[in-house]
Amino acid sequence: MRFLLPLGVLALILAFLGIGLTMDPRKLPSPLIDRAAPAFELPTLRDPEATLSVARLREHPVSLLNVWASWCVACRQEHPVLMRLSRRDAVPIYGLNYKDRREDALTWLQRHGDPYIASAHDGDGKVGIDWGVYGVPETYVVDGEGTIRYKHIGPVTGEVWRDTLRPIIERLRSGNG
Amino acid sequence: MTRRPPMTTLRTLAAWLLLTAALAAAAIEPLNFDDPAKQARYERLLHEFRCLVCQNESLASSGAGLADDLRQEVHRMVAEGKSDAEIRDYLVERYGEFVLYRPPVTTRTYLLWFGPFLLAVVGLAALVIAIRRRSRRTPPDTLDDSERERLRRVLDRHREP
Numbered sequence: 001m002r003f004l005l006p007l008g009v010l011a012l013i014l015a016f017l018g019i020g021l022t023m024d025p026r027k028l029p030s031p032l033i034d035r036a037a038p039a040f041e042l043p044t045l046r047d048p049e050a051t052l053s054v055a056r057l058r059e060h061p062v063s064l065l066n067v068w069a070s071w072c073v074a075c076r077q078e079h080p081v082l083m084r085l086s087r088r089d090a091v092p093i094y095g096l097n098y099k100d101r102r103e104d105a106l107t108w109l110q111r112h113g114d115p116y117i118a119s120a121h122d123g124d125g126k127v128g129i130d131w132g133v134y135g136v137p138e139t140y141v142v143d144g145e146g147t148i149r150y151k152h153i154g155p156v157t158g159e160v161w162r163d164t165l166r167p168i169i170e171r172l173r174s175g176n177g
Numbered sequence: 178m179t180r181r182p183p184m185t186t187l188r189t190l191a192a193w194l195l196l197t198a199a200l201a202a203a204a205i206e207p208l209n210f211d212d213p214a215k216q217a218r219y220e221r222l223l224h225e226f227r228c229l230v231c232q233n234e235s236l237a238s239s240g241a242g243l244a245d246d247l248r249q250e251v252h253r254m255v256a257e258g259k260s261d262a263e264i265r266d267y268l269v270e271r272y273g274e275f276v277l278y279r280p281p282v283t284t285r286t287y288l289l290w291f292g293p294f295l296l297a298v299v300g301l302a303a304l305v306i307a308i309r310r311r312s313r314r315t316p317p318d319t320l321d322d323s324e325r326e327r328l329r330r331v332l333d334r335h336r337e338p
Contacts, residue, residue, distance in 0.1 A: 025232060031273040099242065125246050132271040134229035134243055 030132055030151040037065075037140070037148050038130040042120035045097050045105055052094065052120040054146050061144040062172045063092040064165075066116070066156075067128065069100040070108035072136040078155035079112050085161065086115035091169055095119030098128045098136055141165065143172050208252040219255045223248060226268055227276050235278060 032038070041053040057063045066082060068075045086093055095116035097105045102121055109119075122128055131140070141150040150168050152160060210216040220237065226247070228239035236244050236251065247268070254264045268276045280286050320328065 028229070028273055028275050031270060125243075129243075129246060129250060129271060132273075134272065 026135060027153050028134075030148070032132055032148045033151060035148060037142050037146050038127070040120065040122075040127040040130065042096075042122055042127060045095070045102060045109075045119040045121045048102075048121070050118075052118050054142075056118070057094060057142045058144060058146040060092045062149075062169050063094060063142050065094050065096055065131075065140040065142055067096045067098050067131070067133050067136050067138040067140075068119075069098045069136050070104040071100065072098075074155045075137045076112070078137055078157065079115070081156050081158055081161060082115040083113045090166075092117055096127065096131070096133075097121050098133060099123065099125040139165070141168055141172070208248060210252075210256065215255050218261070219252060222251055222255070222261065222264060225265075225278055226251075227278050229272055229276065 037054045037057065039054055041051050044050045044052050057065060082093060085091060093116050095118070097119045099122065102123070105119070105121070109116075120127070125133075135153055137155055139152040139156055140148050141152075143149050149172060150165070152165065156165065208219070210219060223237035224235050226236040228234045228236055228241055228244040228247075230241035230243050231239050234241075234244075236247055250267070251264060254267065259267075265277065274280060280289060282290055
């Protein structure tokens, strides 16, 4: 009986540690969820004369903004998934080419394919800061109002698409997001 | 494997440590102000913000590319004369409260701020109760006649001849 209290306390501490261990500290909730997407106007990767802004994203009921770079290893991992999505026209995908050299980025797209309707070239990463980017790749779900509805940190895998992104996109499309 | 004398190993280790420390220091480019007050404020602020990439380092010590960019942003805002609160809000708006090494006292962080004191109070109370109970349980330290007799016999037996 006299061990019941210490055992209880131990169990409580273990429970908290267990919860702590199963959480990924790299995945931080973004304060931008359900807020207006930070405005930007950047030259596109393919044509430096043309620009890409949030207004283009607002043309679609739902679209993705995928933050990527040619130096980003995990971007290679998610790339085939993005390519499949773009071939199936599953959802409009825009790119934010983050802190990259234009030539490197274009070579990368040539080698691995280009799933993006357009990519904005954020060479100095200032727009990335406004969007709270801290670990490439990151993928934002933006609705027709230009509001950020979800942020995925890390590579988009088939599983992430099936279990997380697609349900969110479908819910937003059916209009009861 | 040949065994090296321990001093050589130590010296190699020291050299490596120095080299890596020098590399880490070289990664952080110092940004300076003419005004020493602004310089001090800038440096103090950098220690208050967490680097989002290497999460156990502050913006002041992190060599990550993002930390470098954010140092430049903080530098710009200090130079523009922005207040501490404005700079803090700028970062929290983008990265959330996790970016603050000193979390604000809100209803959500009461447990974080006051939990340790609560634990200390509970622990002290438990200790006091335990000590009181124990002192009540111990028998009185006076001996009755038969015990005194037994003690004398034991002591006699062990007395030096």
